[in-house]
Amino acid sequence: MNASLNLRQLARYPLIPVIVLMAIGFELATGSFVGSQNLLGIATDSATLAIVAVPSALLVISGYLDLSVGSTYALGAVAAGWLASEHGGSLLTCVLLSLLAGLAVGAVNGFLCCVVGLSPFIVTLGTLTAVRGLAQQFAPLPLTSFGDSFAWLGGAKIAGLPSPVVIAIVVVLVAGAILALTPVGRHIYAIGVSREAAYLSGVRVRTVPFTLFLATGASAALAGAIKASVLGAVQSGTAGSGFELAVLTAVLVGGVALTGGSGTLFGVVLGVAFLGILQNGLTLVGVPTFWQQVAQGLALVVAAGLAFLAPRLEALAAVRPTAPRRAAADPEPATT
Amino acid sequence: MNASLNLRQLARYPLIPVIVLMAIGFELATGSFVGSQNLLGIATDSATLAIVAVPSALLVISGYLDLSVGSTYALGAVAAGWLASEHGGSLLTCVLLSLLAGLAVGAVNGFLCCVVGLSPFIVTLGTLTAVRGLAQQFAPLPLTSFGDSFAWLGGAKIAGLPSPVVIAIVVVLVAGAILALTPVGRHIYAIGVSREAAYLSGVRVRTVPFTLFLATGASAALAGAIKASVLGAVQSGTAGSGFELAVLTAVLVGGVALTGGSGTLFGVVLGVAFLGILQNGLTLVGVPTFWQQVAQGLALVVAAGLAFLAPRLEALAAVRPTAPRRAAADPEPATT
Amino acid sequence: SAPSSTKASGDKVAKSSKDVDTIAWDYPFTFLPVYAGVAKFAKERAKEKGVSLEQTNDNGKPDVQASNLDTLIAKKVPAIVSFPMVFEALETQAAKALSAGIIWVTYGGTLKNQSASITFSFEEGGRKLGEDAAAWANQTLGGKGKVAFLVDDTIQLGIERTKGMIDAFTKAAPDMQVVGREQAIDPDTALTKTKAILAKHPDVNVILGITDGAAFGGYKALVESGRSETDAKTYVGGQDGDLGSLELIKKGTFYRASAALQLRDIGNAVIDVPLAVADGKSDAEASTDVPITLVKQGDALLDEIIAQYG
Amino acid sequence: MALRVTGLRKSFGGVHALQGVDLTIEAGEVHALLGHNGAGKSTLIKALGGAFHPDGGTIEVGGRSYAGLTPRQSIDAGIAIIFQHLSLVDSLSVVDNIFLGQEHRRLGIVDRRAQRAAAQQLLDRLGATSSIDSRVGDLPMGQKQLVEIAKALSRDPVVLVLDEPTAALSSHEIGALERTVRSLQEQGLAICYVTHLLGEVERLADRMTVLRDGQVHVATSLAGKTRRDIIEAIAEPPADLPPAGPIHDADPPQLLVRGLTGPGIGPVDLEVRPGEIVGLYGLIGSGRTRTLEMIFGRRARQGSITVGGREVRRATPRAALAAGLALVPGDRGRQGLFASLTALDNALLPAQAVLSRFGLRRRRAEAEAFERLAASLAVHPATPNAPARAFSGGNQQKLLLGRWINGILPTTVLLLDEPTQGVDVRARHEIYKVVRTIASERRTAVLFASTDPEEIVALADRALVMQDGRVLGELAGEALDEDALLHAIHQSDTDIETEVQSDLQELS
Ligand SMILES: Nc1ncnc2c1ncn2[C@@H]1O[C@H](COP(=O)(O)OP(=O)(O)OP(=O)(O)O)[C@@H](O)[C@H]1O
Ligand SMILES: Nc1ncnc2c1ncn2[C@@H]1O[C@H](COP(=O)(O)OP(=O)(O)OP(=O)(O)O)[C@@H](O)[C@H]1O
């Protein structure tokens, strides 16, 4: 049973073998990929991505989408950095202000998309643009000199792990528990598959995604604050620029469908790891800039291919199960 | 009948009154909005957007999506610019090479998304990244001195109109004719609404969107070549950067649903005009940079609101029709 | 002293600086911190001179830049100061502006068609940094050690700075081993990339950044990896003259130099040069070249620029 | 009184779906809500379930009066609904669907063990065979329908509303459902039952309310009412069916299937002669849908398919269509309808290319074709430009039939999967007539699957009985009657079905 289970898990998460192969390849090529310093470095860099990718993934599973996270990140960084540098804000007040800023953006997005019912893509593209403008207007020049209290957020070690990694782990565990164990977890999927069916079943089809918008906004701002703390500086014009695409890529590469209703957090964590390792490895190997871009583009295509293969492989692996744990997805699209 | 028809058209395209209001506002504020030079300027600048937004809109209607156009634009510009500057290529050969480059990208996207069946979002995000890398690898330094033959593409006047505008008009008319007058036009919608039902009805559910990927790729490359000709220079790193978002914004603001199956080309043309006029007006009025960003973001939100209201207004306007020309869309989602 | 409305500004050719009530400053890289710095001084100067300063929102996109310039020309602003993303690409706009009687000042370089220019050589800024770092490496490391470059290959000014920096360094310190050449203009990206470089080469001695933002990220990565902030065998340097970097230089850390733009001089020039043109000055008379200076610890200029940020 | 609806009104744009409807259902009563397609039954039920807010009128339930309900209010008031267009979530499992929105929980966490036990019990009670862990999206229609019913029952309702619950069920599950409904009735539930199958009305209902065009036409006790009375209340009685055309045994088969094999299917051999109508009968899951889909090329297959003497080698719908095959699929929502496209597009999508000239559509020809088709199938409303989603279930089905039965396409073999699901008694008759006519006049070979033995008897010249993916046997001529069909598939379960009377026998 265990062997067949493992095979199915592998089939379900083809990123696992890919990540292992990448790690082996990068280690062979450079001799310095596997090493606690490098791996911890990847984990720390990826932590902020994970912190935002997780609630974003829930949002996408529920059939919505938040593109504004790149700018909310900047706003959160600016809010925390401004309080820390201009007013000597303590860790707690800085984080609170940052979270408030993120919640505000999330509330606007959530209100427009869930309550009014506007298109999440256009609305959050709009707030992506507008919030960046606000952040730059508020803090046109770089903010620095944050003081020691705020430095703790990104720089502390907790049980030997960097604080961003610990925060990311907490976020993953909490979200994972909600998704797997609570009724709301089921509701998130149900809303994503059929908002109408969920509504008729008495599910709170506005409140649930609204809350996920709040969580995504708050997480993006927190990620910005963490990065500000790590760097000890914030540039409102560049902080988090393009972060929205990185987040969405991690979510989708991790096997969450943009159409909503499917995906797992474990997959998203793998997606984050995949991107972090790829970026790190390409730099380690010293691939020239433009070829790095080509390689990253191809990696996305490969990831799309894997996401496509996963249910098919899983169906194959399920051919001789003891008792099917989950029905395999339709292995056959309309045209094959 | 005419009055009610007009009312319905207005209700169906709420961007029309918005554009009129914007035009009046900008004219009152600056006194130089309405003027043939400024209006022609807007048209010329918007032409490239229209050229790409039109096939992209068909692609979105059919349920797919191409994010790679920003880089295909750069590749098309580089291909044409390189031939013109390094080999004194004629207008014709430059355009052909550019189109070929665009078709190649379109074929890759189309193959992966339509034939293999991978996720268009991830695949074209991948080609967006990879193709930019290739364009930069091929032409790391700016290309200039294209010669007179190539300058015609972007600089000629045809019947008093700048050539990019004429090309855009041709693209809109051809695509509009396909959509409205041919069976394939219906197939594009049908595939977007239900690929399975279309497949069972004998529609070519691979070939049609594949062809639209080709058209989108070719149009993006052509737009790049036109802009290269207009500017007289190409820089591979920045040409068309962010263009994919502008295109998608025009398409969505123009009332095409990201979920496929609905939208009109007239709406898309209005979406292009809306964005062009907004950009122009904000500069004309002299709104400070960061507030321009804020205003652009808010404008998107407003446009999302309009797209949301349109079917509702249309249903209202349709309450006393003589004979409904087209049924009102369902005025009410599950939860309102 | 408030300028008359933009509406009244059109339709006439400036015969003297009194006719110039508005200057449009078109700077495409508004996401860079330098922009805000220069803008601060340009606004102050504009106020002094009683002109209004308008800015564009090009967002790093060359075609948007061209569109916005077309708009400004159609609007007939009396003067345009433009920083072309791709220089040749704006010759048409410059020519159009001139023939419409608009003063055209090229920023950051020169065009064939222009009234005047405000120049500062990007290549030179990079070169000065590269030379200084190479001299330091030769002196401190005996010319043997490891160097990583944080570069920009995407925009023209970045390409020039990169070339100046790398060419100068590798020429003057040919035995230094180049262990990294990564695209990074902001601290976030630079931190990640430098960390990866350090995983393979924990002993990198020199990190040179295309911007101070990038160098700042590189600096952080070194510190995070355990390098003492005053390590004698480490050199980090950047370009632009961002406040955070200048403060590190002042503190005596291994962030040792920045090829600093003099924001106040440039900001003033954005207003002064077009006004000089309006007063009849020729291209040669009106144009200004703002030197890029490498600032290091102890330089008087260092304190001056820090003070400018106020 | 468990449920009282008074003066309920609802319009969609200009369509007045409900115009002041009254409906009262007592506890312990099974109340049939009847009416022609588009009469307003589903609209009434959706208002009860909170799918939208009515324009006027009141709904009294659980001692309170509402101007409109939200789904939560509806559920909390004890109304449980089995919607016509299922409210299931495809990617969730059977258990998760049954308890969606009403999860059993302990300390805020889903109590899976309790849910699984309860779900299994419900499915057993309904005679459903699907696993509680199956993804609902992977289930065939009939099993989905049972999950929907289990979901409603799981809520211990006071009022149970069933909107065409048996449309996709076979006699086996219908029997189980009817037993369940009876026992709920005995427990004092008020039950509102919508169906087009009048046998069910006769067997189950105490009273009926018949809607016509959004108004109550008749509301009466069923005591002493004949089948004919019910039919006349719903619609003008249909005309007689045309006689079956002659089938010449000597004609070579128009459709010849040999050794058709696929996952869980086959080998199947069958043939249909020109002008012949062959019915596929079996329990749900017996393989009829898959057989039709394999013939049409929707699924991978082995074996040979020959149409008019020429083998169709490629297993794709395009190849099938080119060979003269057409399929009206069984899953209307997913495989058939283009919900947001117009009625005309839905009915004529494949025909548009045939009608076009020089690659351009001919709108006038299309409009005329639509008009003809709407008339022959009694599509209501006959507006070509209304989106398909604005049509009632039965009328949507007619649009789909029209897609292939329009006289424009060169169809020589017509494959129909549950062709009259959700179609009212009169329109069903119209559809039989149309199918008979094209079989006899155009010599089209028809192969159809149905779960309704009445339908098989009414329409088929010959019936093939399927079980476990194979053809068990064949019934034709005198031997083809409902008893024989039922007997052929399950000897043990014939107790209720022997009561079944044929609507159409009565009619003719
Ligand atoms: N969303 C909608 N928009 C416009 N018209 C609608 C909509 N929903 C229903 N209608 C119209 O309301 C009327 C009643 O439809 P309803 O679905 O209640 O009929 P029904 O009695 O359930 O029919 P059937 O037996 O075919 O299921 C029909 O004329 C239908 O076309
Ligand atoms: N009771 C069931 N539980 C789970 N899966 C089932 C059940 N019955 C059928 N299936 C599967 O569902 C899929 C689709 O079934 P489909 O609708 O084709 O039914 P079918 O076997 O053709 O029966 P029918 O004769 O009712 O059309 C098939 O793969 C079949 O194996």
Ligand SMILES: O[C@@H]1[C@H](O)[C@H](O)CO[C@H]1O
């Ligand atoms: O990348 C995006 C866009 O450039 C936008 O203009 C602002 O936010 C950034 O994150």
Ligand SMILES: [Mg+2]
């Ligand atoms: Mg109904």
Ligand SMILES: [Mg+2]
């Ligand atoms: Mg079936």
